[in-house]
Amino acid sequence: MPAKYTAPRGTQDFVPPESARWNALEARIRTLAERFGYGEIRTPLFESTELFVRGVGDTTDIVEKEMYRFRDRSDRDMALRPEWTAPVVRAALEHHLFALGPLRLYYIGPIFRYERPQKGRYRQSHQFGIECFGFAGPEADLEAIALAWELTRVYGIGDAVLNLNSLGDDECRPRYREALLEHFRPNLATLSEDSRRRLERNPMRLLDSKDPADAPFVETAPPLESMLCGACREHFEALKAYLDLAGIPFVVNPRIVRGLDYYNRTVFEITSSVLGAQSAVCGGGRYDGLVRSLGGPDVPAVGFALGLERFLMILEALAIAGDSPRRGVQAIALGAQARAALVPIVTELRRVLDEPTFADYQDRKLLAHLKIADRNRARLALILGSEELAAGELVLRDLENRTDRRLPLGPGKDVAAALVEGNS
């Protein structure tokens, strides 16, 4: 019978054993972020819509068409968070965190975007990211990139590529904009429809167009790097030097322009070939004007967001198939009397064992119980039946080696101790 209720479109349930992979990744990430000196921030799942409009820009796709937006019972205009940076800045301002000087925060949790699902893209997805506030220099850019890169290194993701670019600042970007307009305008008629629409509003977005109609003009477009102002050029060159020092390989990719309005100077993406069309697993950059535009002081900032679904997809593509290791012990009781006798032992095992203690409460044959133990991938089976009860013993079966061993049936503590000792 088909399920009557299903998860909403573009959302997923994570059940064992996949949920365990999520937990393991999240634990690794928290450890790494804390090693870099970052503290976790948690913010509400929803915020006032206005925050996102002001934060990410009212002409971005996120704001124009991708927000889960609703009015609450008091008619407030709210939205499920489509990205983390604006809420983090809001919270930092609200709690006066910028008064303390440089600030390093990381976050991990869901975001929501109303999009058509496809490979690596969901309506609820999960991001890990950091925000580093208070450093205008390229050292902070390096720190952010190094943290993201370290994650790919730790997991041995060999095909990860760091794409780097600079978008310039208020001084050089307007000049570049003019240059782009001059370059594309004469060919307006032959450009793709999207690009024609976008030209006046945000000409830089043409650079990452995949439409073949645009390709020849994108090819010949002047690279932004050639038009950077002195300060931006210096910043960019210094960052590249730092990356070399840190041993982080990168490619300068002038087509990385990013979709959110708030970026300036450094932008970067980490891509992997296994992800399909949505090839970016991590994206970020510098956004020196954002805090101010949200009503705060002039605080420079740099950060990134990393997609956990995509990261897990990469890990899965890289994983070698194989049985998971056997863990824990299956407690097997044959008959009501044995079930009762096993209670104090199971209780104790669950106190002292780090691995799982499995139990099944049906009346089954030993054969059936052992099948269940096998399915649970248990390492040991603790068997108590009428024979053992009579002899005052327990059978401890090693499910890997298929060997039996006998333990005296005593107080739970003693059995647990004997079991732990014999298998440590």
Place this chain on the structure above:
RNA sequence: GUGAUCGUAGCUCAGCUGGUCAGAGCGCUCGACUGUGACUCGAGAGGUCGCGGGUUCAACUCCCGUCGGUCACCCCA
């Protein structure tokens, strides 16, 4: 928002141009083996063929709609 494609037992799928098509393998339960798991053999449970209309004497099979999956565009993590 646009396009393509798919939607049959828990899982992976057969089912040709409409008329014993409601099936297979795996899994599950039970048994062969009064109490020893990855093998073997047998039996059994389980499906309103996504949902709703329509065409037809007759639809899982054709048409329309709808919901959902997948992939791509757009865009992004």
